[in-house]
Amino acid sequence: MELSAFLMYYLVSQPAIRNFTWIPNLTPASSFQFPLITVACYLCIIFLLTRVFRLRLPPSILKPITALYDTVILFLSFIMALGCTLSTMSHAPDLHWIICFPPNTPPSGPVFFWAYVFYLSKILEFFDTLLILLSDSIHRFTLLHVSHHAIVIPMCYVWLWTSQSLFPVVLVTNASVHVLMYAYYLLCALGVHPKWKRFVTSCQIAQFRASFGALALMLGYHVFGPGCSGVWGWILNLLFYAWLLFHFLSFREQAYKSKSE
Template sequence: MNPIGSSLQYWLVNHPSILNFTWIPGQTVGASPLFLSLTLLCYLSLTFLLLLLRLPPLKPHILRSMSVVHNLVLLLLSFAMALGCIFTIVYHTPQLHWIICFPPKTPPSGPLFFWAYVFYLSKVLELVDTLLIIVGNSIRRLTFLHVYHHATVLIMCYLWLQTSQSLFPVALVTNTCVHVLMYGYYLLSALGVRPKWKRLVTDCQIVQLLFSFAVSGVMLYYHFGGSGCSGFSGWCFNAVFNASLLALFVDFHAKSYANRKTREAQKLKGS
């Protein structure tokens, strides 16, 4: 391996803090139902409170600076998580099929679970998205899909770690790759550039969810055809959540782009 690859492998996989990571309920920061419950309660309460108060929007330059920093941090963090999980899969996973089916009673420790933990904490940071929408007076962008996704994905990530859920490495890589694209779009938009690939972000999210169902079929084969896979109860929650997200994303996609086509057709008629 070249020096750059060796350096990345050390900092993304073999660093002692990553290699020796262990999720310990009640001890690791965020590893308790109380932390999860209070975070969700604060998020939902603050969202509804700010909507009721209807505070004056922030000045455009302040909001733009906040959005640039927020989206840049999440873009870089998503890239690091994707790269870290990929390096772990390639250089540390004992057997390749472990990324789909952990053996029963797998302890939540090691590099894969470290990156799942970073992913979990990043979902707390992502809740700021909602605050930026509200203080930017862009209430029309605050949909049920947005709030539901942000709140429920936090529970999903908690269960990944709490149950040592099988299949999360695949979900982590695909999700962070989509988020690199998504936060890249948001960052450029905050900088005043309007990329023409907004629809691509939604399309990729839908493809990601469809792919998760396809890979889940392989996991179920391993689970029921062998000695079982770790964290099956967590996967059940994940599957229901993904199904609900897919339905909401398809509905959002249909309404958003159907309305756009209608507006474009009306413009052509009027010209």
């Protein structure tokens, strides 16, 4: 079997992917309460580990665990970016569809399957915080870090709940940036310290800036066309990206100001 045919089958046409349908309260993790309870548990665990237990692991134990975790997230991010790209290319009737789903689009098919995987992967990324706390790297434990992880879960839930337009672009972009970011983290965990940390931050900022342009384009399609599915989710995304962009710009200015002076 050729590589392209292999990838198309296992990332797009495999029956579980092709026939996927998001059904609230039936699909695992699809109840309205699930993201709220998940985020509440995440915040409770943070409170316990910072105020009560203060567990720490020695580097000899923590570094192999961190390297394994970074490898898993790197590989998963690559698969999600590739799977969603192939699914979008094979199912989009035109370029307009990539930006603006028709109103009342059902959350089913390969593209929404990868949105579901992306949603669940954000729960796995809670381990970012756990590894930071276990390493006692308090300088990495910031409000931006915690709030980003807490907000992204309900945001991805809204993607599926509203069949939100534009999410394939956001998913592929975010997952691709995560491939670069976790490759950097993996090398650091292995004792190699690449000199492209600033480039990773710049890619994250570029991602959020590009998202504003895509969101504006979607709004134009919605207002001047027949409408786009999931416009309420668009509002949540707009606020989320604006908040992230502000904090990442602040982080870049503080982190690299001294180096440029």
